[in-house]
Amino acid sequence: MVRPAMDPRTALARLTDVAANDVIPFAQRLSATMKRTADDLALRLVGPDFDERVRLVRSRYEAIGGDPFGYDADFAKYAVMVCSFFHRMYFRTESFGMENVPPGRVVLVANHSGQVPIDGAIIGSAMFLDANPPRMIRAMVEKWAVTLPFVAPFFTRVGQVVGVPENARRLLEMDEMLLVFPEGIKGISKPFSRRYQLEEFGLGFLRLAIETGAPIVPVAVIGAEEQYINLGNMRWAARAFGMPVFPLVPQLFAGGIPLPAKYRLYFGEPMHFSGDPDDDDAIIEEKVWVVRQTIQSMLNRALKQRKSVFF
Amino acid sequence: MTQDATRGNGSRFDRRAADVERRRQLRRSGDLLPVRAAKLIENGAVVITGICGRLGRRLARNLHRVRPVHGLDRRPFPDKPKDIEHHEIDVRRKKARDIFRRGDVGALVHLGVMHDPRGDSEDHHTWNVLGFQKLLDYARQYDVPKLVLVSSANVYGPRPDNPQFLTEDAPLLAASAFSDMRDLVELDMLAQSFFWKYPRTETVILRPTHILGTVKNAPSNYLRLKVVPTLMGFDPMMQVVHQDDLVQAILLSLQPGIRGIFNIAGPPPVSLSQGLSILGRPALPLPHTVARLGIDRLWRWRMTSFPAPELDFIRYVCMVDDSRARQVLGYAPRFDVEQTLRAVDEERWV
Numbered sequence: 001m002v003r004p005a006m007d008p009r010t011a012l013a014r015l016t017d018v019a020a021n022d023v024i025p026f027a028q029r030l031s032a033t034m035k036r037t038a039d040d041l042a043l044r045l046v047g048p049d050f051d052e053r054v055r056l057v058r059s060r061y062e063a064i065g066g067d068p069f070g071y072d073a074d075f076a077k078y079a080v081m082v083c084s085f086f087h088r089m090y091f092r093t094e095s096f097g098m099e100n101v102p103p104g105r106v107v108l109v110a111n112h113s114g115q116v117p118i119d120g121a122i123i124g125s126a127m128f129l130d131a132n133p134p135r136m137i138r139a140m141v142e143k144w145a146v147t148l149p150f151v152a153p154f155f156t157r158v159g160q161v162v163g164v165p166e167n168a169r170r171l172l173e174m175d176e177m178l179l180v181f182p183e184g185i186k187g188i189s190k191p192f193s194r195r196y197q198l199e200e201f202g203l204g205f206l207r208l209a210i211e212t213g214a215p216i217v218p219v220a221v222i223g224a225e226e227q228y229i230n231l232g233n234m235r236w237a238a239r240a241f242g243m244p245v246f247p248l249v250p251q252l253f254a255g256g257i258p259l260p261a262k263y264r265l266y267f268g269e270p271m272h273f274s275g276d277p278d279d280d281d282a283i284i285e286e287k288v289w290v291v292r293q294t295i296q297s298m299l300n301r302a303l304k305q306r307k308s309v310f311f
Numbered sequence: 312m313t314q315d316a317t318r319g320n321g322s323r324f325d326r327r328a329a330d331v332e333r334r335r336q337l338r339r340s341g342d343l344l345p346v347r348a349a350k351l352i353e354n355g356a357v358v359i360t361g362i363c364g365r366l367g368r369r370l371a372r373n374l375h376r377v378r379p380v381h382g383l384d385r386r387p388f389p390d391k392p393k394d395i396e397h398h399e400i401d402v403r404r405k406k407a408r409d410i411f412r413r414g415d416v417g418a419l420v421h422l423g424v425m426h427d428p429r430g431d432s433e434d435h436h437t438w439n440v441l442g443f444q445k446l447l448d449y450a451r452q453y454d455v456p457k458l459v460l461v462s463s464a465n466v467y468g469p470r471p472d473n474p475q476f477l478t479e480d481a482p483l484l485a486a487s488a489f490s491d492m493r494d495l496v497e498l499d500m501l502a503q504s505f506f507w508k509y510p511r512t513e514t515v516i517l518r519p520t521h522i523l524g525t526v527k528n529a530p531s532n533y534l535r536l537k538v539v540p541t542l543m544g545f546d547p548m549m550q551v552v553h554q555d556d557l558v559q560a561i562l563l564s565l566q567p568g569i570r571g572i573f574n575i576a577g578p579p580p581v582s583l584s585q586g587l588s589i590l591g592r593p594a595l596p597l598p599h600t601v602a603r604l605g606i607d608r609l610w611r612w613r614m615t616s617f618p619a620p621e622l623d624f625i626r627y628v629c630m631v632d633d634s635r636a637r638q639v640l641g642y643a644p645r646f647d648v649e650q651t652l653r654a655v656d657e658e659r660w661v
Contacts, residue, residue, distance in 0.1 A: 065579040069475055070548045072582075146471040146627065149544025149599060156548070156582070166474035 045084045046129065053134040054080075069171075071136065071159035079158045080128050086118065087125035090260055091223060095126050097267040101135075105175045105214040106270070107205055108137070111198055111295055112187035114224035114258075115247055122263055123179060123219065138171050139179040140164075165204060172212040180205040182288070189245040191232045195225035196299050201292050203284045211277035215270035218291055220298035222266070226309050227258035261309050266298050348456035352513070352567040355417020355456075356381055358410055360402060360446065362395075363388050365526045366461075367422045370558050371395055381410055384423060402442035411453040418457035418565050419450055424498060426528075428491050428618045439494040440501070447505050450512055457513045459564050460502040461557070464520040464550075464574060466495055469629035475548070476632035479518070479572040489620035506570070515564040517557075519575035520631055524554030524654040529621065534655045539587055543596035545626045546584045552577035553646035553654055563640045574631035577644045577651055583625060589652050599626070 047053075058073035087093050101108070113119060124137040140163030146152045161167045171178055181187060182201035190199070209216050230247045238246035251257070271294070273287050357374055361367045362382035374380050375395050382388055382397035391397055400406050402423060410416065425438050443460075450458050467477045468485030483499060485492040499516060506514035521530035530551070533539065552575055560575045587594050597605070602622060609615040636642040646654070 066581070068548075068580055070580075070582055143472045149542070151544075153544065153546040153582075156546070161475060162472065164472060164474045166476070166478075170474075170476065 042081070045088050046081055050129070053128065057128070057134055057136050064174075067159065069138075069159065069161050069167075070156040072157040075157040076136075076159060079154075080125060083121050083125040084129055087122055087129065087263075091118075091122060091227075091263040093122055093126055093263040093265060095130055095265040095267070097269075098126070098131055098265075100267045100269050101127075101131065101177075101217050102215055102270050103133075105172045105212060106177050107172070107209050107214050107216045108177065108179045108219050108267075109205060109216055109291055109295065110179065110181055110219035110221050111196075111299065112181035112183045113190060113195070113221065115189060115228040115230055115249055116258070117188060118227060118258065119221045119224040120179060120181070122224075123221070123265060126265055127177065135177050137179045138176050140168065165208065168204075168208055169212060172208065172214050178214075182292075185244050189230065189233060189247050190225070191230045191247075192225070193232075196222075196303060198292055198296050198299075201288050203281060203288055206273060206284055206288050206291065207277045210273050210275055215272050216291060217270050218268040218295045218298060220266040220268070220295055220302055221263070222299070222302045222306065223261040223263035223309070226261035228252070229259075259310075262311060264302060264306070266302055268294055268298055348454070348511070349567045351415075351417040352456045352565070353417070354378060356415050357418045357420060357565070358383055358416055358455075359420045359422060360384065361421070361423025362397065364422060365524075366522070366554055366557070369554060370420065370422070370561055373558055373562060378417070379415070381416075383407060383410060402445060403437060407445065408449055411449040411455065414453060416453065416455050418459065419446065419455050420459045420461070420561060420565075421446060422461050424461070424495065426495060427616075428621075429613075429616045432491075436494055440497050443498055443501055447501065450505075451509055455512060457515070457565060457567075458502070458505070459515045459517065459561060460498070461561065462499040462502070462516050462518050463495060464518045464576075464629060464631045465492065465624070466499050466518065467629055467631070468492070469547075469623040469627040471627050473628050473630075475628060476630050477574070478632045479574055479635060488623060489618070491618065491620075503572070513567070513570040515569055516572040517560055517564060517575050518572065518631065519552050519557050519560070520550040520577065520629075521552065522554055522557055523551045523651050525657055526554050529617070530624075531655045533617075534586075534590060534592070534652065536592070538595050539592045540595045540597055540602065541583060541587075542602055542622065542626050543598045545599070546582050547626060547628045548580045548582050548630060549586060550576045550580045550630045551586070551648070551651050552644065553651040556642075556644045556646055556651075559645070560636065560640065560642050563642055569640060571635075571639070573636040573640055573642075574633045575636055575642065576631050576633040577646065578648045580630055581648055586648075586652055589649055590655075 054073060054077050061067040061071060061073065108123065110119065110123060120139050124139070127135045127137050136159050139160050141155045141160045143162060145155060146162055161171065168178060182205050183199040184202060186199040190197070206216070228249050228251055230249050232248050234246045234248055238244065251259070271291065275283070356379040358381045359367055359371060360383045362371055363384040363386040367382070367384070371380055371382065372392070375392050380395045382391070382395055383400060383402065384397070385399060385401045387399055388395070388397045398407070398410055421443065423442075425435055427435065449455070464477070466483045466485045467473070467481055468483070468488060470484060470488070483496045486496045502514055502516050505512070506516070522528055523531050523534065556577055557575060560573070563569070564573065581589070584594065599622070603619050606615060606617060606619040606622065610618060633642070
């Protein structure tokens with residue numbers, strides 16, 4: 001018996017049948033599940049009140065006719081979402097003493113560490129996602145970063161400003177929260193052997209705080225030192241490439257992903273300083289020394305309590 | 312008076328000594344401006360250089376009904392109001408002195424600053440610097456009690472390490488990256504030294520940010536393009552000021568007792584991309600190197616009048632703090648960002 005040749009129309013009909021009954025519903029179910037998972041993940045990352053927080057921060061700047069430094073709430077939202085993955089899941093940040101941060105103008109002074117300035121982003125996410133009310137952190141960006149394409153508008157839109165004293169003064173007068181790392185580049189590129197030992201502090205932040213009457217909140221960041229292991233700075237390479245430091249970090253040759261150390265943020269009690277902001281360096285240094293010792297002792301205490309680097 | 316006695320002597324040195332003594336007396340009495348000068352500032356004639364420009368005509372129309380206005384421009388003023396006295400003279404020529412010789416000049420408003428990067432640099436320099444020096448000489452000789460120079464916030468220069476808002480005491484660094492700005496910086500400096508040397512004249516320097524409107528200047532022309540080229544990966548914050556807000560600031564600075572340098576900014580700043588989206592102009596982002604090379608080429612082939620170093624204005628911030636103008640002058644912009652930006656598309660009726 002000769003089998004009749006398959007009718008091409010029925011073959012097509014069967015194909016559309018399969019598509020309609022199996023493939024498309026499966027794809028729909030899959031996409032629905034994926035969307036739900038993504039939503040769940042987003043909710044777990046940023047928290048249920050994220051939209052409310054974005055709105056609160058935005059309304060603060062809308063009230064003054066837009067942020068004069070170029071903060072863009074709709075753009076910064078996505079930056080915070082990316083940061084929140086690292087904040088909540090990767091580094092699992094724990095914050096202590098956040099209620100010590102007073103409302104209004106304030107200078108957060110933190111230890112700088114970790115080769116890559118993730119510590120700033122984590123403090124920023126903590127203030128945006130965990131503090132009540134949410135606040136936007138303003139940090140100072142290196143001048144050369146402003147000359148780089150894409151980097152410059154990115155920093156502007158997430159509310160970071162060029163690191164000149166005039167800008168810092170203006171921000172504090174706007175009752176903003178300023179984040180300062182007085183150790184500077186020496187702090188962030190510390191070798192592993194000197195972890196959690198503070199470098200010399202600059203004096204500018206204290207003069208600024210006295211001038212604007214802003215309280216200083218010392219912040220100890222634990223965990224950032226372990227994210228990249230710096231075996232030491234290669235001076236000759238730094239000189240050859242014209243860079244300030246050339247840290248020898250084995251991880252950077254293996255994908256460059258930071259180790260998932262657990263971040264702990266300790267916010268100390270606000271410190272108030274008075275006097276003449278234009279005093280001699282020697283007099284300002286004494287006050288800076290007080291801040292530096294406070295942070296060092298906060299670091300020492302936290303390190304003693306810490307059971308594990310990763311948990 | 313001592314002054315008359317020494318004038319009889321005829322020695323130039325003595326006259327200067329008497330001048331210094333008189334000024335010292337005035338300062339001691341706490342009233343630097345004699346009563347006559349104060350009256351002259353309020354009612355005397357206003358000499359406007361560059362009156363035939365679009366900004367000059369707007370200022371003249373605002374002023375000519377209240378007080379006498381003299382125009383000083385080498386261009387003709389075809390549809391001028393009847394009560395404006397127009398002198399079609401090159402500032403560099405001696406004839407310009409005659410306007411001041413009558414002694415009824417209450418204020419000199421200098422708008423006739425040339426900024427045409429295409430132009431001959433020799434002509435540019437003599438017009439701007441030597442011409443302005445002549446005007447300053449006349450102001451000193453004939454005791455003009457008020458001098459207003461409309462400089463520009465561009466004299467600070469767009470730089471990566473600029474603070475977000477520059478105050479009046481910031482250094483004028485525009486010429487370090489772009490030498491064609493040298494004349495404008497020098498002009499500003501001349502007025503500053505005049506301010507210190509001749510306190511009998513109330514010198515006012517206005518430094519407005521990008522003036523938008525029917526005026527023909529670089530920022531307005533740039534925003535009038537059908538497709539606006541921008542630099543890929545750069546989006547600086549910008550301040551713009553409506554031409555009529557600037558006219559208001561000039562009128563305010565003509566009041567007696569006002570002196571010094573004032574930054575003039577308009578409504579709160581916006582980023583370049585926000586500004587373009589308000590105007591509904593499509594942007595054409597170009598990588599910086601491509602834009603720079605391309606504009607350099609076009610410039611050499613005389614196909615653009617936009618010099619490549621001016622690209623820094625759409626790359627870095629150059630914004631000013633105008634709180635001094637708001638407090639001392641009482642200046643407040645009347646146009647918001649949207650109105651100011653849209654002003655570039657307005658029909659040019661003057």
